[in-house]
Amino acid sequence: MRECDERQAGTGARPGTNGRADLADPVLEVTDLDVTFGSGPDAVRAVRGVSYAVRPGEVLGIVGESGSGKSVTSLAVMGLLPPHAHVTGSVRLRGQEILGATEKTLTAFRGKTISMVFQDPLSALTPVYRVGDQIAEAVRIHQKVTGQQAARRAVELLDLVGIPNAAQRAKAFPHEFSGGMRQRAVIAMAIANDPDVILCDEPTTALDVTIQAQVLEVLKRAQRETGAAIVLITHDLGVVAGSVDRVLVMYAGRPVEVGSVDDVYYRVRMPYTMGLLASVPRLDRGGGQPLVPIEGNPPSPSALPPGCPFEPRCPIAVPACAEAEPALEPVGSPGHLAACVRAGEIEAEGWSPAQVYHAGTGGPDEQGPETPPVHLRPVRLPRDERDVVLEVKDLTKHHPLMKGALFRRRVGTVHAVDGISFDIRRMETLGLVGESGCGKTTTLMEILQLTRPQHGTIAVLGHDTARLTARERMAIRRDMQVVFQDPLASLDPRMTVYDIIAEPLRTHGIRDPGPRIRELIRLVGLDAAHAARYPQDFSGGQRQRIGIARALALEPRLLVLDEPVSALDVSIQAGVINLLEDLKNRLGLSYLFVAHDLAVVRHIADRVAVMYLGKIAEIGQVGQVYDAPMHPYTQALLSAIPLPDPGKERSRRRILLEGDLPSPASPPSGCRFRTRCPKFKTLDETDQARCVDEEPQVRRLGEDHGVSCHFAEKLDVV
Amino acid sequence: MAGFLLRRLLNYLVLIVVATSLAYMLAAGALDPRSNYEGRNPPIPQAVIDARLTELNLNDRTPLFDRYLTWAGGVVHGDFGKTVAGGSVGEDLGRRAGVTLRLITIGLILGSVTGVFVGAYAAVKQYGVFDRLSTGASFVVLAVPTVVLANILIIAGVWFNGLVGAQVFLVSGEATPGLQGGFATQAADRLQHLILPTLSLSLGLIAVYSRYQRNMMLDVLGADFIRTAMAKGLRRRTALTRHALRTALIPAVTYFAFTFGSLLVGTTFTEKIFGWHGMGEQLVNSISTNDVNTVAAISCFAAFAVLAASLASDVLHAVLDPRVRVG
Numbered sequence A: 001m002r003e004c005d006e007r008q009a010g011t012g013a014r015p016g017t018n019g020r021a022d023l024a025d026p027v028l029e030v031t032d033l034d035v036t037f038g039s040g041p042d043a044v045r046a047v048r049g050v051s052y053a054v055r056p057g058e059v060l061g062i063v064g065e066s067g068s069g070k071s072v073t074s075l076a077v078m079g080l081l082p083p084h085a086h087v088t089g090s091v092r093l094r095g096q097e098i099l100g101a102t103e104k105t106l107t108a109f110r111g112k113t114i115s116m117v118f119q120d121p122l123s124a125l126t127p128v129y130r131v132g133d134q135i136a137e138a139v140r141i142h143q144k145v146t147g148q149q150a151a152r153r154a155v156e157l158l159d160l161v162g163i164p165n166a167a168q169r170a171k172a173f174p175h176e177f178s179g180g181m182r183q184r185a186v187i188a189m190a191i192a193n194d195p196d197v198i199l200c201d202e203p204t205t206a207l208d209v210t211i212q213a214q215v216l217e218v219l220k221r222a223q224r225e226t227g228a229a230i231v232l233i234t235h236d237l238g239v240v241a242g243s244v245d246r247v248l249v250m251y252a253g254r255p256v257e258v259g260s261v262d263d264v265y266y267r268v269r270m271p272y273t274m275g276l277l278a279s280v281p282r283l284d285r286g287g288g289q290p291l292v293p294i295e296g297n298p299p300s301p302s303a304l305p306p307g308c309p310f311e312p313r314c315p316i317a318v319p320a321c322a323e324a325e326p327a328l329e330p331v332g333s334p335g336h337l338a339a340c341v342r343a344g345e346i347e348a349e350g351w352s353p354a355q356v357y358h359a360g361t362g363g364p365d366e367q368g369p370e371t372p373p374v375h376l377r378p379v380r381l382p383r384d385e386r387d388v389v390l391e392v393k394d395l396t397k398h399h400p401l402m403k404g405a406l407f408r409r410r411v412g413t414v415h416a417v418d419g420i421s422f423d424i425r426r427m428e429t430l431g432l433v434g435e436s437g438c439g440k441t442t443t444l445m446e447i448l449q450l451t452r453p454q455h456g457t458i459a460v461l462g463h464d465t466a467r468l469t470a471r472e473r474m475a476i477r478r479d480m481q482v483v484f485q486d487p488l489a490s491l492d493p494r495m496t497v498y499d500i501i502a503e504p505l506r507t508h509g510i511r512d513p514g515p516r517i518r519e520l521i522r523l524v525g526l527d528a529a530h531a532a533r534y535p536q537d538f539s540g541g542q543r544q545r546i547g548i549a550r551a552l553a554l555e556p557r558l559l560v561l562d563e564p565v566s567a568l569d570v571s572i573q574a575g576v577i578n579l580l581e582d583l584k585n586r587l588g589l590s591y592l593f594v595a596h597d598l599a600v601v602r603h604i605a606d607r608v609a610v611m612y613l614g615k616i617a618e619i620g621q622v623g624q625v626y627d628a629p630m631h632p633y634t635q636a637l638l639s640a641i642p643l644p645d646p647g648k649e650r651s652r653r654r655i656l657l658e659g660d661l662p663s664p665a666s667p668p669s670g671c672r673f674r675t676r677c678p679k680f681k682t683l684d685e686t687d688q689a690r691c692v693d694e695e696p697q698v699r700r701l702g703e704d705h706g707v708s709c710h711f712a713e714k715l716d717v718v
Numbered sequence B: 001m002a003g004f005l006l007r008r009l010l011n012y013l014v015l016i017v018v019a020t021s022l023a024y025m026l027a028a029g030a031l032d033p034r035s036n037y038e039g040r041n042p043p044i045p046q047a048v049i050d051a052r053l054t055e056l057n058l059n060d061r062t063p064l065f066d067r068y069l070t071w072a073g074g075v076v077h078g079d080f081g082k083t084v085a086g087g088s089v090g091e092d093l094g095r096r097a098g099v100t101l102r103l104i105t106i107g108l109i110l111g112s113v114t115g116v117f118v119g120a121y122a123a124v125k126q127y128g129v130f131d132r133l134s135t136g137a138s139f140v141v142l143a144v145p146t147v148v149l150a151n152i153l154i155i156a157g158v159w160f161n162g163l164v165g166a167q168v169f170l171v172s173g174e175a176t177p178g179l180q181g182g183f184a185t186q187a188a189d190r191l192q193h194l195i196l197p198t199l200s201l202s203l204g205l206i207a208v209y210s211r212y213q214r215n216m217m218l219d220v221l222g223a224d225f226i227r228t229a230m231a232k233g234l235r236r237r238t239a240l241t242r243h244a245l246r247t248a249l250i251p252a253v254t255y256f257a258f259t260f261g262s263l264l265v266g267t268t269f270t271e272k273i274f275g276w277h278g279m280g281e282q283l284v285n286s287i288s289t290n291d292v293n294t295v296a297a298i299s300c301f302a303a304f305a306v307l308a309a310s311l312a313s314d315v316l317h318a319v320l321d322p323r324v325r326v327g
């Protein structure tokens, strides 16, 4: 969907424009949009002075962290905010003002001239109507056609967005569609009337990466078909880099930097944008370098600081910053704007994000402890000489598949985990990755249970879980602790931080936990004075630190982490990742790190195991697996992840997987990946027969690199 | 789907048998028909009483289980035994069942439909005047017992009649006995009799349903699919009825079966107070006259009615919600 990247020098008289899209009039022009919820001192100023314009065929990306006002902006444009929202400014659609227009005018535009795709495909379709009917409804609102014609058009649209067997699938209900298919259906609905503008609010955030790649592809196709302008809202800097022409960065309800992707990524002029770019873990770069988190948290929209909203977190803030909010002003190349009093200086000196973030007060992360530089890291023994902390052999977990409400009967078996083996050594992190439903969480739960698995063996710290006495089990529970994904849900809201951390200590009979608790709170980078507060008084990242402190209370040797950072914004996530890295080195811990974000895993893990449908597809050292993946699934997975680097994104080739994950209740025979395997299609018949009949086992194909594919070969996809 | 309903039906039949049997045992064990004949003047000889009781299958000297078997044997053939006065329970109740069903059905439909709309509208206008008023009113109605509510209605009805100087609301019986006139006159008369008892039955329902539906609707109103529907270009009102209300109705339908039971209880008082000769009135009478067979038969009828309502709500649920249809 990238339109054209070369900037035409001198045409940028208007702010925020570039490329040949300049020539046409904007289809959508938002000026000084303000949205306030409520009134008085508690008023939430969610959006403050947002202006942008998109021209036909142009793709504008809006990025920002959670709560920065991205969704509210687009809902305001659509006129879909609840009545207690107070909206001012101007929204012109093809030159006509639609802000505050009558419902009649608005309904004539909505779905016809401007349409919208929402974040959560699971709830974006009405559950009680057939998918085809819902699309046909969109057609019939704006076109004078018969029911039959509309139904035919719905099938065409479903076909266009890549739903196989569209005529039949149109009769399905939303719950019969997977998340990716539902999002396709929503896109079909959005393009049903050939709109001029499509607003997409995080259209792929709820989807797995391979599905995200498919859906982004569908969006590109939809754009080609309709020639519409797209406003793509996301928090993923990778998605933006690969798919948009221009970027608008939002912070605390304000645009703080606007420009072409290349300007914003390569010639960034605003410290907040710099922080975002520096804190995101990179798939194309190994660990070693700690990430650069932005300290602190975004300001509350009801209590904004008087000056630059980023001032409390900015490493290069000067007194002038706190005086008045800097305006969005041109800087450098035409069309590039930044809201920072020092933007000119940054431009003149050519400061890079790294320079800015190490300039200030020494340590960029005041919350977390100093991360030791690479050369200070403890030297580890070679892998073979370190103790095995966790060993899983041939672990299998099948769930019965039940049906019926009154007479429950077994109708099949869900092969959640189907014979996986791996081990973790001392001071080592194994990342367990895979798309949703591949069996990551089941594996983790089986290990945490400390009982005999259905099949195979689990040995924790040298003890086989099938032969544990109650005492040994208690002892192992001390040595193996867990950190969960949702920091708020895993902390009891009625307990103070002190009590939360004291709980495991008391359970294991430690009498005076006070000093230890204060030590732990400091260890995870929080202020010991906050021990008397409740979890809800902390931000997401701080809550996760509390969860980590609790897990560390009993000095465990193995930490099991279930998606510990996936609920956090990048700038906060970076701090927690650094903390985990640091704790591992300082305390000699081992981690089993379960995550779906492969970039995070690359950053933190030493070894990685890629799972597909309850099996391990590829396992080995992070560098080897990421730089030279050998399993076709790993290759597709890695190639599907967008890099926050527009140049690289342009030159990358994406391996698109077809279809969805097969049901784990009836995995394909032979190789489970064969139904979607791109390599399979290139094989001749005898080789294909082998994939169909013979289940590949994990083979060692290099030093610490195992692959379960009959025809594995190296490929560079990052 | 058909198989699913068939299985449900079988389950319900078993439940009805168990519930009715238990009700019979309870009634036969607790009520004392013999006392109806004792202490009379002149006294009736024991042998005559025994013979009479045995004839009615009410003799407490016969073991309870034997009486139960005799009774059950009759019920299987559609014979619910005899009343204490010697009449047929079946015939007597047949007439009364019609009266009660008329009252309940109208009350149920009026109550649930109005309740659903009140709740849905209150949710759409959350924190508005209508929402606050309906919330307050429902809590008042729910806090007042049916008996009191019915009497308040009567007082209000009589007051209103006095105010307008005409008999608008009639508060006793189903129809004016011996009324002359054509169909229109008859119908108007019945309607006048119907309004207050129906109101007294349905007000509670409206209160319960409106609370419930309001919450369901609020859940749905925040859902993305409502925004999707409006983003397609549907007018707000269309999106709210066609997409929101339609989806939010599903839980209310499952709720239907539960409210039916409370309605049956409510109708007992309503009938008694408004002088309708229905089942509820009969239940109260039969307990005071120690009429075991009638009590058992009414329990059986109630069990049937409740389970029929559950079945209806199952069917409605399946019709409204595609997600359960495959089950």
Ligand SMILES: Nc1ncnc2c1ncn2[C@@H]1O[C@H](COP(=O)(O)OP(=O)(O)OP(=O)(O)O)[C@@H](O)[C@H]1O
Pocket (backbone or CB within 6 Å): A037, A044, A046, A064, A065, A066, A067, A068, A069, A070, A071, A072, A073, A082, A235, A301
């Ligand atoms: N209906 C509402 N009433 C009151 N405040 C609201 C409402 N909707 C959003 N807000 C507030 O407006 C601010 C911006 O929210 P918005 O949803 O636009 O953020 P976002 O950038 O889309 O975040 P995310 O990445 O989490 O989707 C937040 O502080 C939010 O709490």
Ligand code: SF4
Pocket (backbone or CB within 6 Å): A270, A271, A272, A308, A309, A310, A311, A312, A314, A315, A316, A317, A318, A321, A326, A339, A340, A341, A342, A343
């Ligand atoms: S205006 Fe000041 S505080 Fe704000 S981003 Fe620029 S330098 Fe930092």
Ligand code: SF4
Pocket (backbone or CB within 6 Å): A631, A632, A633, A671, A672, A673, A674, A675, A677, A678, A679, A680, A691, A696, A708, A709, A710, A711, A712
């Ligand atoms: S074994 Fe065959 S189907 Fe499976 S991943 Fe390898 S090539 Fe593809």
Ligand SMILES: [Mg+2]
Pocket (backbone or CB within 6 Å): A070, A071, A072, A201, A202
């Ligand atoms: Mg949002």
